[in-house]
Amino acid sequence: MKRGWFTEEHKIFQESLRRFSEKEIVPNIDQWEEERDIPRELWHKLGAQGFLCPCLPTEYGGSGVDFSYLVIVQEELGRSTCTGITTGVRVHADIVVPYVEGLGTPEQKQEILPGCTTGDVIMAVGMTEPECGSDLAAIRTTALREGDDYVVNGQKTFISNGINCDWVVLAVKTDPKAQPVYRGVSLLLVPADAPGFSKGRKLNKMGMHSQDTAELIFEDCRVPRRYLLGDEGKGFQSLMQNLQQERLVASIGAMVTAEKMLEVTLEYTRSRTAFGEPISSFQHNSFKLVEMATEIELGRTYLESLIEDHLEGQDITRRVSMGKWWLTEMANRVAYHCVQLHGGYGYMEEYLVCRLYRDVRVQTITAGTTEIMKRILARMMKL
Numbered sequence: 078m079k080r081g082w083f084t085e086e087h088k089i090f091q092e093s094l095r096r097f098s099e100k101e102i103v104p105n106i107d108q109w110e111e112e113r114d115i116p117r118e119l120w121h122k123l124g125a126q127g128f129l130c131p132c133l134p135t136e137y138g139g140s141g142v143d144f145s146y147l148v149i150v151q152e153e154l155g156r157s158t159c160t161g162i163t164t165g166v167r168v169h170a171d172i173v174v175p176y177v178e179g180l181g182t183p184e185q186k187q188e189i190l191p192g193c194t195t196g197d198v199i200m201a202v203g204m205t206e207p208e209c210g211s212d213l214a215a216i217r218t219t220a221l222r223e224g225d226d227y228v229v230n231g232q233k234t235f236i237s238n239g240i241n242c243d244w245v246v247l248a249v250k251t252d253p254k255a256q257p258v259y260r261g262v263s264l265l266l267v268p269a270d271a272p273g274f275s276k277g278r279k280l281n282k283m284g285m286h287s288q289d290t291a292e293l294i295f296e297d298c299r300v301p302r303r304y305l306l307g308d309e310g311k312g313f314q315s316l317m318q319n320l321q322q323e324r325l326v327a328s329i330g331a332m333v334t335a336e337k338m339l340e341v342t343l344e345y346t347r348s349r350t351a352f353g354e355p356i357s358s359f360q361h362n363s364f365k366l367v368e369m370a371t372e373i374e375l376g377r378t379y380l381e382s383l384i385e386d387h388l389e390g391q392d393i394t395r396r397v398s399m400g401k402w403w404l405t406e407m408a409n410r411v412a413y414h415c416v417q418l419h420g421g422y423g424y425m426e427e428y429l430v431c432r433l434y435r436d437v438r439v440q441t442i443t444a445g446t447t448e449i450m451k452r453i454l455a456r457m458m459k460l
């Protein structure tokens with residue numbers, strides 16, 4: 078597929094990340110899945126090669142390039158099939174770093190961003206709480222002013238990079254009585270060593286075993302007021318704005334996983350025989366494979382236009398809401414049929430499709446569920 082924005086520099090960057098991933102990531106996936114973690118050393122290696130936050134300005138150690146390089150990072154990490162590092166880097170570089178870059182004061186940026194490009198600093202974002210996820214404005218974690226500090230109380234859950242993070246962009250209520258409630262939401266930068274901040278359980282998940290997902294606990298946690306990110310009461314708007322890029326990279330992740338699952342399933346069904354024929358040749362199976370290839374190709378075309386719109390700085394809220402729900406649901410349909418086409422082997426851990434089936438399930442839930450995407454669209458369509 079032609080990409081108008083793809084230059085010789087993109088190609089060099091892509092090939093170099095692909096070589097890196099084949100050498101440093103792919104051979105270690107099983108071990109990291111078993112250990113349920115990705116070593117910090119990998120973050121440092123990615124940082125040393127300029128793969129972590131290439132879009133940051135050079136003064137913070139980045140290369141000052143545009144979002145297209147993050148597309149390549151997500152695609153190449155996604156193709157490695159190591160969802161642990163792919164999601165970790167996505168949250169860090171594509172989702173959280175842009176909050177600091179976009180809203181941070183010069184002092185905040187100087188303190189945090191250089192470490193983000195080297196891997197010395199890992200970022201997380203804490204929105205979801207045990208009692209609320211989709212209804213973000215209803216968060217209960219409070220941050221109340223006391224002298225030069227905010228005193229934070231509450232709990233977050235399902236936080237990616239939760240155990241390994243050095244800083245969290247935390248959604249809090251600085252005005253719990255505000256009406257409408259979203260006007261009480263602010264963002265705070267919380268360092269991992271803030272007194273009263275503790276990391277809770279590392280959560281045991283259905284899939285993405287090497288990915289770090291955890292609970293975060295704040296008990297009279299004191300955060301200096303200079304770590305307020307953006308304006309008080311404007312946190313909800315900032316979250317809604319940044320969620321659009323988050324949904325785009327989630328869509329890229331789903332697309333790459335679907336493509337990979339089809340690739341391994343085509344290979345498998347062409348070589349596996351039953352009743353003296355390759356199983357891909359039975360009409361039912363060949364039609365299934367054709368249907369999946371069609372959905373993937375149509376999805377890819379839509380995704381490419383979405384990437385272009387985002388690169389041009391257009392408001393992608395409507396189209397990315399459509400793309401996010403459809404592409405992640407499509408990837409799950411593909412996962413179901415690819416496992417089926419592998420027969421019993423599809424249920425075995427040593428077959429890649431088994432792990433990808435588990436890993437892809439969450440994609441219709443994170444970054445806004447399928448239902449929340451449809452709710453946004455229904456409102457836009459004045460339904």
Ligand SMILES: Cc1cc2nc3c(=O)[nH]c(=O)nc-3n(C[C@H](O)[C@H](O)[C@H](O)COP(=O)(O)OP(=O)(O)OC[C@H]3O[C@@H](n4cnc5c(N)ncnc54)[C@H](O)[C@@H]3O)c2cc1C
Nearest residue numbers: 202203204205209210211235236237442443444446448449
């Ligand atoms: C592996 C993983 C990593 C994550 N990483 C992060 C992270 O880094 N930071 C973070 O803050 N959060 C993170 N999350 C949380 C994720 O964003 C939430 O799980 C998600 O937003 C859904 O919230 P919930 O789980 O509370 O479900 P709920 O909001 O309780 O929803 C439950 C169900 O009800 C549906 N529903 C809710 N409201 C409506 C409605 N109005 N109409 C129709 N249906 C509705 C939902 O679609 C869903 O199907 C992560 C989650 C997982 C599983």
